[in-house]
Amino acid sequence: MSSSRFSERLYQAAEPLWLKCHEHPFLTELSAGTLSTDRFIYYLKQDYVYLIDYAKLFAIGSVKARDVQTMAKFAELLHNTLNVEMELHRQYTEKFGVSREQLEQTVPSPTTVAYTKYLLDTAAHGSLAEVVAALLPCMWSYCEIGTAFAKRPGALDHPLYREWILMYSSEEFGELTEWCIGLMDKLAEGLPEAELSRLEERFIVASKLEYMFWDMAYRLEEWPV
Numbered sequence: 001m002s003s004s005r006f007s008e009r010l011y012q013a014a015e016p017l018w019l020k021c022h023e024h025p026f027l028t029e030l031s032a033g034t035l036s037t038d039r040f041i042y043y044l045k046q047d048y049v050y051l052i053d054y055a056k057l058f059a060i061g062s063v064k065a066r067d068v069q070t071m072a073k074f075a076e077l078l079h080n081t082l083n084v085e086m087e088l089h090r091q092y093t094e095k096f097g098v099s100r101e102q103l104e105q106t107v108p109s110p111t112t113v114a115y116t117k118y119l120l121d122t123a124a125h126g127s128l129a130e131v132v133a134a135l136l137p138c139m140w141s142y143c144e145i146g147t148a149f150a151k152r153p154g155a156l157d158h159p160l161y162r163e164w165i166l167m168y169s170s171e172e173f174g175e176l177t178e179w180c181i182g183l184m185d186k187l188a189e190g191l192p193e194a195e196l197s198r199l200e201e202r203f204i205v206a207s208k209l210e211y212m213f214w215d216m217a218y219r220l221e222e223w224p225v
């Protein structure tokens, strides 16, 4: 990756935050197969309602796109989120006796509200480039986590966490992430520094919210009142 690419600047700015995610006990325990199931179920339920809002971001990306190819790619991502990623969550939670209705009725925690509303605010008020900057850490960081975990000895042997790791380390998911990174670079081309730093801010805030999401799940966060 050439250093002139805007995505490289984003990566460097977010790297310390992403490393903190890799070191978070939720993820180190997940990759070691020792994460408690109550934490994992809590995460899946919160992530399910998170993904409902996140999917809307792809729909809005499709609306804001300037060409049919980009529209189609966002539609593919929307389809993938609703039917592949959320299906994994439905299958996982079914094993623990949580129905689809219960999943959909999950009360979003404070961190889930913060993250999803931040994304939807970007979609409502931002340019297509801002939307892509805000959604990219979610895809890119999961791709990095999935790929790193798949290489760890024994990580794929765990009967519960295997499917999760396989999904995020899959080739198809890697290609979708690469496409989003490429789109970010294309949209950033020729923009003035003031605009670029606005994009960087969206990317960094979303990266911080990614960290907070892992932490929320580990703490089984509840509303204080």
Ligand SMILES: Cc1ncc(C[n+]2csc(CCO)c2C)c(N)n1
Pocket: 047, 050, 051, 054, 077, 080, 081, 082, 085, 138, 139, 142, 210, 213
């Ligand atoms: C908090 C949180 N952040 C990122 C993802 C990962 N993710 C969300 S949408 C999407 C793209 C295609 O479905 C991916 C990879 C998640 N599940 N939950």
